Amino acid sequence: MGTVIALDQYRMRKDPGRELHTLLAPPPRINDGQIFSRDYSKLDGIVFAVLKIREILRYHVQTNEEWQYLALQVLDAAYHFDAGHSALLREATGSLKDYILEEMDQDNGKDMTAALLLLDLIEKAPRFRERQPAQDG
Structure with missing residues (x-):
């Protein structure tokens, strides 16, 4: 004889890993307004x-964690950005782009x-900042 159970319990019985996955890595929320309103310099x-890149990759790439190291490299290169050494930022973003x-x-x-x-916005923004004339306030 059949039994009546809650819908959530049925879903867990049918695919227990899916419920856990959605709790650990919810779908990314990407909003164009958020992306284009930021100053990436x-x-x-x-x-x-x-x-935001971490949110996207965490949801879509479960089997390989190489992207975490590459994302940290991008953050480190952007934080230590120097106009004379912009190749480091270009190399870090390029590696993560290739992975993506x-x-x-x-x-x-x-x-x-x-x-x-x-990644393009991160890479291009510091160069744009270099070309801006300094404003005295």
């Missing part, structure tokens, strides 16, 4: 971008493209 913009492109597929393409955009 400042540290808080860079930290936002790296955390390898992991990109038809299902996660939109989110991964947002991660690539954030």
Whole structure:
């Protein structure tokens, strides 16, 4: 004879790993307004971008954790950015971009493209800042 159970219990019986996965890594929330309203030449913009990339990769890439090291390299290179040594930032973002492109597929393409955009913004913003004339306040 059948028994009546709650829907949540049924889902857990059917696929117990799925429930745990969604609790640990919820789907990323990507908002164009959030992305384009930040200044990526400042540290808080860079930290936002790296955390958003982390959110995306944490959800879409469960089997490989190499991206965590690459994301820390990007954060470190951006924090220690020097106009004379911009190759370090370019190399760090390039490595993470290559990794993202390898992991990109038809299902996660939109989110991964947002991660690539954030990396471009991190890489290009310090150069843009260099060309701005200094403003005295």
